[in-house]
Amino acid sequence: MNAPLDLDQLATFIAIADTGSFTRAAEEVHRTQSAVSMQMRRLEERVGKPLFQKDGRTNRLTENGERLLTFARRLMRLNRETLAAFDDASLEGHIRIGTPDDYADRFLPEIMARFSRSNPRVELSVLCEPTSNLVEHIRRGNLDLALVTLDSSSHGPEAVRREPLLWVSSANHSVHEREILPMAFGRPSCLWRRAACAALDAMNRDYRVLFTSFSATVITTTVLSGLAVSILPECALRPGMRVLGEADGFNTLPDCHIGLMRGHTGQTEIIDALARHIAESLDNLSVPAFIEEKGSFDFDGMLHNPKGKRLRPGHILAGW
Template sequence: MAAPLDLDQLQTFIAIADTGSFTRAAEEVHRTQSAVSMQMRRLEERIGKQLFEKDGRVNRLSEDGERLLAYARRMLRLNRETIAAFDDRRLEGHVRIGTPDDYADRFLPEIMARFARSNPRVELSVICEPTVNLVEQIRRGTLDLALVTHDDEKGQSEVVRHEPLLWVASSNHAVHEEEVLPLAVGRPTCVWRRAAIDMLDQMERDYRVLFTSWSATVIIASVISGLAVSVLPECALRPGMRVLGESDGFGTLPDCRIGLMRGHTGQPAIVEALARHVSESLDNITLPASEEAGMFDFAAMMAMRPRRHRPNMMPGW
């Protein structure tokens, strides 16, 4: 029977992937750099694969390293959940989290399920409102944590996920070919709306805002019904949508950055536990290609698939 993997080695491996450096990973796991290097050599021997590859003066995760990373995160997560399940000092209390409905459908089921399994004594209250409202609630102290669309100009959140922001239209209509492009977008404060209009101005493309709403349901309905074109992150794609790219005459938009905001709370341990679950869940969520491939222009979507926010460049052992 094969010997089990060493969780300490996997924890170090994850720290290297997350920090992008053997040196910073050593500080995070409280080991010397030589000890970290030894752990990685032993892990490679145990796996029987090369986990890092040289690229000039830096080391990157190899293809096998990327594959192991997903398993390592799951194993460490299950280890924490197992320990929490038998801990009589488990967290107990009430925490309030807010998120726009754009993200709620895609992300909340995984986040809530994982958090509830690890913290069954914590009551979770969820509020779905636009980012601008959530930011204000964080400032007022009526929310403990918010998953929001990051605004570079305001820099109000810790970015935990990048997704491509995509032009979308109905797969059954040619509304994107109209001389004056009809748009369905958020209110003027919406980061995605500003990005779309800036790009259309650069393209010198005539447009008119046909629908304005903070509701993802309204925007998505107007797109699928063929009434307008919109911009959405990959997580918001739905059956009946077509992704528009350069071949359709649409320029590439900046990434959508999803961030976390923490409020002033009297329960920092619970909030930090939930923040960790959110970050880990978002890092593991991907679009299920086998289920979604027929729902929209999958080739175009894959050409613009999300890039990780964590670096995979690791200087020297």
Template sequence: MANMLDLDQLRTFVAIADSGSFTKAADSVHKTQSAVSMQMRRLEERIGKPIFGRDGRSAKLTEQGERLLGYARRMVRLSDETMAAFDDEELSGRVRLGTPDDYADRFLPEILARFSRSNPRVEVTVVCEPTIQLIEALRAGELDLGIITNTKDTPTAEIVRQEPLLWVASGHHRLEEEEVLPLALGRDTCCWRRTALESLSATNRKYRLLYASNNSTALSAAVLAGLAISVQPESALRPGMRVLSEAEGFPRLAPCEIGLLRAPNRPTNAIVDALAEHIVSSLDNLSMRAAAE
């Protein structure tokens, strides 16, 4: 019994990690700063490891603190989901979410599973379109939330995930050795396509665009068949793909930023807020799992 973790302490710990401050966390969990500090001392005693750096009131996590954070997030979410399942006043209604198809394939299974468990009476409508079309739909009020690729040309979005953008080829072919590189990229509105072509032009590397599609599955098929080279975010890598490095003549690309965008000028909506929270926590949890692997 002495080793049991206190859920309230874990909730406070997550609030500190998210806000980066004991003071801000105290406000969000409705406690005094001294109470928050006491909770963290007791949590460290239970863990038997230091979870914060020892420079005053720093909220910087130690290596053990980072390790604990993943478990703490899962325990707090599971507690919230359990209480929501027995809440007679649970949310009901409809929310409209837009996302490019590659993000839908990689991220939606966890997002929707978690959201549905917490909000079983909410209907989620999902629209899969390229980022530029999702932005237009959000402006027109046709969507409530959009998971988009953030660029300098997109509206200000909350960045919820960042990962490397990589050159990829088939693991069984050596297309990078060809004098003229065969490419499979998005349509002409795709920011990754522009990034890839501009970087090749800057290095005077010859290329020819063989396949163009907004469908990530089609582009991956061309890569896996050994027909073309493409660019993919790290989380999109599939078995059979091989990453091409700077040593092989492929310039480093700017990282992929995934943003969460809300429909502008819309009143606060509890359902939209709930889904947004699940998106942020799910993508953050995915990032931690990827780092651990």
């Protein structure tokens, strides 16, 4: 296996994985169906593993195909970034992006690093505010893109990631065992707060909201200090937290869906480029090191692909 992989074959392979069809993939890559089939036979010969299995009229990836897909997407991204770095006509300008600070620490480093490497002439301005504020900024033309939390009535934003929403407390305190549960939430309009309150009511659990803030830092500090229980998406977990589950008397919460809203501010080419980077970054974001090292995940697929890996309740997240 010394010969390099063929990028054209990988591009076709990704198209088949995304469309589920050799025919539709052939249209995507502007080749005949027989040419696409030949490319895939050669790719399977190259890696020495079967990549597809028939499922009715669709072509599903085998386990080896799923493995290759992750690498294929990385190679194609790296190819685009390499070419962009030498493109004298590369994008330039100023783009404004907004995100709740719950997502900023986990997502922005990867997004900004990749986008800046590919587009060194584009200036990024970042605004961290709650979803409701970001939606208003988008409507007023103050932002070009916003990463937001979706609810069941959200139809416009493009969904780019799904995360489990988890009950969390301090690993060093037993605040979750109190008769009247002290809670720390975002403001009353927060979707996660509504989900948690509905779940607590369904559990007939007495609780009192002691801390309210739209700042993720404030909520995190409150939890780690042992002052209250809260709910956070998986991406916002921090060392020193304990994930609570049914054994602790807490029901499973609905998943958190993250979407991408586009403003109507012009600069379509730059906005499209950043939106693509965000979607690709979040689709392939790896497990945080402090969680992965503790082996805290059951592997049924979430952070490396959208189908979802799950953190096991009761696990304590070790320090950095």
